[in-house]
Amino acid sequence: MNRSYLFVPADSERKLAKAGDIGADALILDLEDAVAEDARPAARRLAAEYVKDRDDAWVRINPMDSEHALADLAAVMPSAPAGIVLPKPRSPVDAVALSERLDEIEQKHGLGPGQTAILALCTERPEALFTLHEYAGATPRLSALSWGAEDLSAALGAAANRDEDGNWLPTYEMARSLCLLAAAAAEVAAIDTVYTDFRDLDGLLRYAQNARRDGFSGMLAIHPAQVDVINAAFVPSRAEIEHAERIVALFDENPGAGTIGMDGRMIDRPHLVQARRLLKLAERQES
Ligand code: COA
Numbered sequence: 440m441n442r443s444y445l446f447v448p449a450d451s452e453r454k455l456a457k458a459g460d461i462g463a464d465a466l467i468l469d470l471e472d473a474v475a476e477d478a479r480p481a482a483r484r485l486a487a488e489y490v491k492d493r494d495d496a497w498v499r500i501n502p503m504d505s506e507h508a509l510a511d512l513a514a515v516m517p518s519a520p521a522g523i524v525l526p527k528p529r530s531p532v533d534a535v536a537l538s539e540r541l542d543e544i545e546q547k548h549g550l551g552p553g554q555t556a557i558l559a560l561c562t563e564r565p566e567a568l569f570t571l572h573e574y575a576g577a578t579p580r581l582s583a584l585s586w587g588a589e590d591l592s593a594a595l596g597a598a599a600n601r602d603e604d605g606n607w608l609p610t611y612e613m614a615r616s617l618c619l620l621a622a623a624a625a626e627v628a629a630i631d632t633v634y635t636d637f638r639d640l641d642g643l644l645r646y647a648q649n650a651r652r653d654g655f656s657g658m659l660a661i662h663p664a665q666v667d668v669i670n671a672a673f674v675p676s677r678a679e680i681e682h683a684e685r686i687v688a689l690f691d692e693n694p695g696a697g698t699i700g701m702d703g704r705m706i707d708r709p710h711l712v713q714a715r716r717l718l719k720l721a722e723r724q725e726s
């Protein structure tokens with residue numbers, strides 16, 4: 440279960456050279472917004488070279504309805520990336536189209552069928568917000584959903600997406616929640632979006648802690664300094680683990696009970712579900 444995905448512009452040899460030692464659970468080599476048009480051919484070559492030697496490197500291709508997506512895939516897929524990050528899907532149909540293309544390419548290059556995962560940035564276009572429930576069952580390659588506010592606000596012609604205190608304005612808060620709900624419905628990981636003020640590590644810590652509280656299991660990063668903060672924030676604390684273990688133990692000791700008192704509070708089935716979920720998360724992150 441990945442806590443941190445670090446974006447690395449694939450045209451930057453300097454950043455690529457650094458990226459592997461930072462401790463991110465996964466890297467996303469970017470061929471899209473972080474790379475200028477002229478630099479794209481070189482970025483594709485560098486990404487293909489880099490991905491070959493790693494098993495934690497994903498590639499963000501260009502949108503499926505752009506002229507670049509297929510050339511991006513053709514360049515990097517022979518190197519077997521861990522997954523493809525899909526930007527700006529119009530709907531889950533774009534993820535299905537990507538998946539079908541991956542079926543062909545995996546076969547052509549002798550890769551394991553279905554081995555390439557997909558992470559979709561599911562809120563970057565206004566129309567995409569109306570079909571998010573269709574990610575459930577769309578493709579078994581889907582392993583995570585994340586969201587983005589920058590492209591969405593640009594599409595809306597909005598002058599800002601946060602208020603003066605840095606909190607998401609309602610439209611973006613809604614997009615974030617819908618991403619979280621869609622991920623849960625599809626039974627895939629929910630990954631919160633980038634925290635762009637990369638010098639503000641205190642603010643990042645608060646943001647990431649809230650993201651985990653809300654049900655996200657990881658976050659996108661843009662700068663090396665963000666990775667440790669994010670990794671730490673998405674590990675359940677000792678106290679939380681112990682609390683969850685007590686709930687599970689209580690239900691084990693009272694097999695017939697639907698609801699039990701613990702520390703003067705009512706504990707019922709949803710608490711048990713949540714406790715088991717937290718323990719599973721903690722276990723996966725230890726391994
Ligand atoms: N991956 C790997 N290394 C990175 C990095 C990244 N994402 N971001 C910065 N670094 C390196 C820098 O090259 C620098 O190394 P150096 O001292 O050897 O040159 C070091 O970390 C410190 O960087 P810093 O000077 O603090 O930042 P910067 O001004 O060089 O870069 C950004 C700031 C935002 C341009 C840069 O972090 C970046 O490119 N982030 C990713 C952007 C991206 O992919 N966006 C698309 C998704 S939203």
Ligand code: MG
Nearest residue numbers: 472587589590
């Ligand atoms: Mg973008």
